[in-house]
Amino acid sequence: MSSKSDIFKKGSIDIAPHLLSVVPFGIIFGAIGIELGFDPYLTYATSLIIFGGASQIVFVQLLSGGASSLIAITSVGVVNSRHLLYGAVLSQYLEKLNLIKKLIYSYFITDQGFAVSNIYLNENKNQKFNHYHIIGAGITLWISWQISTIAGIILGSIIPDELGLKFAIPLTFIAIIVQDLRKLDHVLVMIVSGVSAVILYNIPFKSYIIVAPLIGLLASSVILKFKLIK
Amino acid sequence: MNWLSIFIAGVITYFCRFSMVTFIKSEMLNEKTRLILSYVPSAVFPAIIFPAIFLNETGILVNINDPKIIGATIAIIVGYFSKNVIATILTGLISYWIIILLM
Numbered sequence: 001m002s003s004k005s006d007i008f009k010k011g012s013i014d015i016a017p018h019l020l021s022v023v024p025f026g027i028i029f030g031a032i033g034i035e036l037g038f039d040p041y042l043t044y045a046t047s048l049i050i051f052g053g054a055s056q057i058v059f060v061q062l063l064s065g066g067a068s069s070l071i072a073i074t075s076v077g078v079v080n081s082r083h084l085l086y087g088a089v090l091s092q093y094l095e096k097l098n099l100i101k102k103l104i105y106s107y108f109i110t111d112q113g114f115a116v117s118n119i120y121l122n123e124n125k126n127q128k129f130n131h132y133h134i135i136g137a138g139i140t141l142w143i144s145w146q147i148s149t150i151a152g153i154i155l156g157s158i159i160p161d162e163l164g165l166k167f168a169i170p171l172t173f174i175a176i177i178v179q180d181l182r183k184l185d186h187v188l189v190m191i192v193s194g195v196s197a198v199i200l201y202n203i204p205f206k207s208y209i210i211v212a213p214l215i216g217l218l219a220s221s222v223i224l225k226f227k228l229i230k
Numbered sequence: 231m232n233w234l235s236i237f238i239a240g241v242i243t244y245f246c247r248f249s250m251v252t253f254i255k256s257e258m259l260n261e262k263t264r265l266i267l268s269y270v271p272s273a274v275f276p277a278i279i280f281p282a283i284f285l286n287e288t289g290i291l292v293n294i295n296d297p298k299i300i301g302a303t304i305a306i307i308v309g310y311f312s313k314n315v316i317a318t319i320l321t322g323l324i325s326y327w328i329i330i331l332l333m
Contacts, residue, residue, distance in 0.1 A: 021315035028319070042231050058278060059239060060231065069235040076239040079274050080246045085267040087250025093250055105299045106248035167298060167321060167326050170282035171305050173275040175318035178309035186272040194280030201281050203287050207283035209277055217266060218275030224265055 004207045013135025014120060018112035022141055023148040025053050028168045029150020031043070032057060035165050036064035038152045047149040051122070051142065054176065055079040057169055058209070067206035075209045086114040094131055105131065108138025109133045185223045192219040297333070301326030 033043030046056045057077040062072040086109055117134045124130045180186040193216025200208040283302045286292050305322025
């Protein structure tokens with residue numbers, strides 16, 4: 001049986017390869033925040049308070065493009081709704097913890113942390129303290145994200161505007177979903193959502209950012225119907 | 231961007247994180263909901279990607295040989311085969327820079 005600190009360390013080690021993408025992503029986010037003209041303190045605060053890379057980029061990008069706060073906040077909610085799924089899966093391993101611990105652990109759940117901890121917890125179901133894996137992976141990623149955001153904020157004030165660093169935004173999201181291009185159903189959802197976004201781009205309040213994903217999800221439910229019929 | 235909007239966005243995100251862990255057991259999510267949630271990334275991110283590539287600053291469609299389309303295409307090819315996040319972003323960005331500097 002492994003000790004708490006062993007499991008914590010295992011979490012840190014398992015998340016380490018993902019830091020190769022988290023750190024540059026954090027730097028890019030910090031730099032984009034500055035490039036889009038936001039205050040350094042507010043840019044950093046999003047890393048502390050929201051702590052969700054993709055949603056933070058969506059947030060600053062929409063606000064800089066003239067979207068209302070309501071639209072930007074709602075978009076953050078839509079982007080981060082996938083955490084409902086992660087939480088539902090991880091809850092089975094955290095059932096025995098008290099409420100305070102659950103509330104603390106939840107803050108540290110991320111895409112990458114979920115991916116590695118879910119594998120570990122699945123393989124070590126009967127081990128005591130194995131939730132320390134979640135916190136080991138989570139805190140390691142959290143520290144990396146905070147430091148790299150700050151580094152990006154500092155770099156962002158040096159990088160010239162002509163380089164068009166904004167183009168890193170779609171590229172970052174391409175990197176996140178490109179593996180799903182192997183699945184036809186996902187490709188269809190992507191095309192429906194993406195084309196809808198282009199067509200609806202000029203509807204009021206930048207609400208395309210919510211309407212297009214909803215059309216995409218509608219498409220996914222239609223696809224699911226066909227899949228289930230088979 | 232102000233403190234209040236960041237705070238509300240943070241609270242909503244945190245709610246998504248803790249609500250399921252705290253109040254719901256995974257069995258309570260029906261299969262259909264779970265399947266649909268798995269499509270969320272594929273539904274959300276293209277809504278950001280497509281306009282950022284195919285539209286210019288004023289919201290008009292760009293030409294097919296626009297540097298953004300070429301850069302994104304290269305990034306997709308590299309990402310698909312390398313499965314490497316940094317390689318995807320960097321090759322896309324560097325090819326974009328090469329094109330805008332040459333043109």
